[in-house]
Amino acid sequence: MRMVSLLLSVRPERLTALAHELPGIPGVQVHPMPSDCRMVVTIEDVDGQDVMPSISAVHALPGVLSTTLTYEYSDEQPELPEDRS
Numbered sequence: 001m002r003m004v005s006l007l008l009s010v011r012p013e014r015l016t017a018l019a020h021e022l023p024g025i026p027g028v029q030v031h032p033m034p035s036d037c038r039m040v041v042t043i044e045d046v047d048g049q050d051v052m053p054s055i056s057a058v059h060a061l062p063g064v065l066s067t068t069l070t071y072e073y074s075d076e077q078p079e080l081p082e083d084r085s
Contacts, residue, residue: 001044002051005071006058008039014063015039025057040070 010018015037022030022041026049031040043054059067 002074002076003042003044003072004051004055004069005040005042006055007068007070008041008058008064009066009068010037010039011063011065012037018061018063021061022058025054027051027054028058 008018015033018039019030019033022028022039025043027044027046029042029044031042033039041058043051043058045051055067055069058064
């Protein structure tokens with residue numbers, strides 16, 4: 001399982017539309033928004049798909065000015081060089 005949290009800066013006129021569009025991207029959940037032009041979303045990997053395509057899709061939406069990774073979690077254990085022998 002892999003999960004990330006993103007802070008988005010968005011154009012004010014796109015705030016409402018983005019709140020409706022973002023959940024259509026696999027694994028994306030929109031969280032309660034502050035009253036300014038920022039949004040918090042989390043993305044969880046879905047069956048057979050990593051989070052990276054969803055992060056790219058979020059960043060490419062019209063009106064998204066910037067995307068900041070604020071948290072990342074993975075329960076997968078990385079393979080260490082000494083484990084390869």
